[in-house]
Structure formats: C-alpha cells, structure tokens
Amino acid sequence: MDERREHNRISLRKKCLINHSGNVGEIIDLSLGGVSCWCVHGHLCTEGSSRKVDIFCKEGHLWARRLPLQVLTSESVVGKFLGGVPVRRCRARFAELRDGQRDQLENIILNHTLAQSRPDSP
Secondary structure, eight states: OOOOOSSOOEEOSSOEEEEETTEEEEEEEEOSSEEEEEEESGGGOOTTOEEEEEEEETTTTEEEEEEEEEEEEEEEOTTSSSTTOOEEEEEEEEOSOOHHHHHHHHHHHHHHHHHHHSTTOO
C-alpha cells in the first residue's frame, strides 16, 4: 500500500486528550496533517463529519484550540474501556489551520518529539 500521508505521525509520549462537542477522547498519534484517537460516545464521531476540536496535553500544559477537523474513518471498538460504553477509533485530518492554530499544534508535536529523543525519557 502506498503511503499517502504528507506528514509523519508521532505517538505521544504522555496522554493527550481531544475534545469536540463534549465528546472526549485520547489521542493515539498526531501530525500536522491529522490525528488518530479513541473517542467515548462514538456516535458523535461519524465518517465525513466536520468539527472544531481542542487538544490538551497535561504535561507541559499544552493546548491547541478550535482546530478544524474532518473525520475520515470511524470504527467501533469492542471492549476498549468499560463494557457498555460506546468507543470508536477515529482517524481525521485537519482542514485549513490558521497560523496560530498551526503554531499550537507544532508546539505539541515538537515537545513530544523532543521528549521521545531524550535518553532519560520513559
């Protein structure tokens, strides 16, 4: 399969959350082009939907706010968390980031990339 991504995705060293419309999830990996995440209440994460999302990483108090996002794929994941809680794995791309939004996203990626390259990082 040909690689279609323009940007390399990184796995985040520490957990970061994604929030859209009150739907909270955990980021799996992130790039300047998109994100992959687990979402609780997955019915809000449907293929083709567009949203504004916030990303928060507790370590370093890093924020990226109101990023425009389009969900590319969304699939149900059985047994990821507690039984009976709807969970979906979502893959999405960012759409037309403003300079300030791009700066916030680059800051998160840079901080996690640098942390991964340090020999003392877990």
